Amino acid sequence: MILQESGENYLETILMLQQQNGSVRSIDIATHMNFTKASVSRAMSILKRENYILMEADGNIILTETGLAKANAVLERHLLLTRFLRENLGVSEETAEKDACRIEHVISPETFTGIKKLIKNS
Structure with missing residues (x-):
């Protein structure tokens, strides 16, 4: 699947926040991007469905191998x-x-x- 610009921005943000803070939750993304929690939640559902991220039981968001590769490419x-x-x-x-x-x-x-x-x- 070809990722839309917004999806690329989310992956880039997850990677940057992960590098800064060690872990990332939806609220961190919402705060950083100045988006509503509902918007971030919808985006995370799509990224999870497309196998770019995993969501742990405690709410931490982890980039999959595919997600990490895409996020690194966008950040570069x-x-x-x-x-x-x-x-x-x-x-x-x-x-x-x-x-x-x-x-x-x-x-x-x-x-x-x-x-x-x-x-x-x-």
Whole structure:
């Protein structure tokens, strides 16, 4: 299944929160993304159904192998694009973050690979 932009954002958020806090619950995601608990709950149900996450009995959310791979890919695109926009185009940190968040979902693998090569060579 092709994951929608919102699903990718949720996976990226779960990964970042996991790295920061060690564990993640729906309320953490809702707070971080400024979404309602109901919206997060619906999204978690979809991500669970599609085998991107597991929900433990105590409410902790765990990325599956598939979910972790997808979350890492999205986070890598986000970080690299943010850096590219700041360092190569002189865009402010705030604008680079916002734009990278939008671009990361639509950029082609070919273009991303090109940007990656450019940054590694600079």
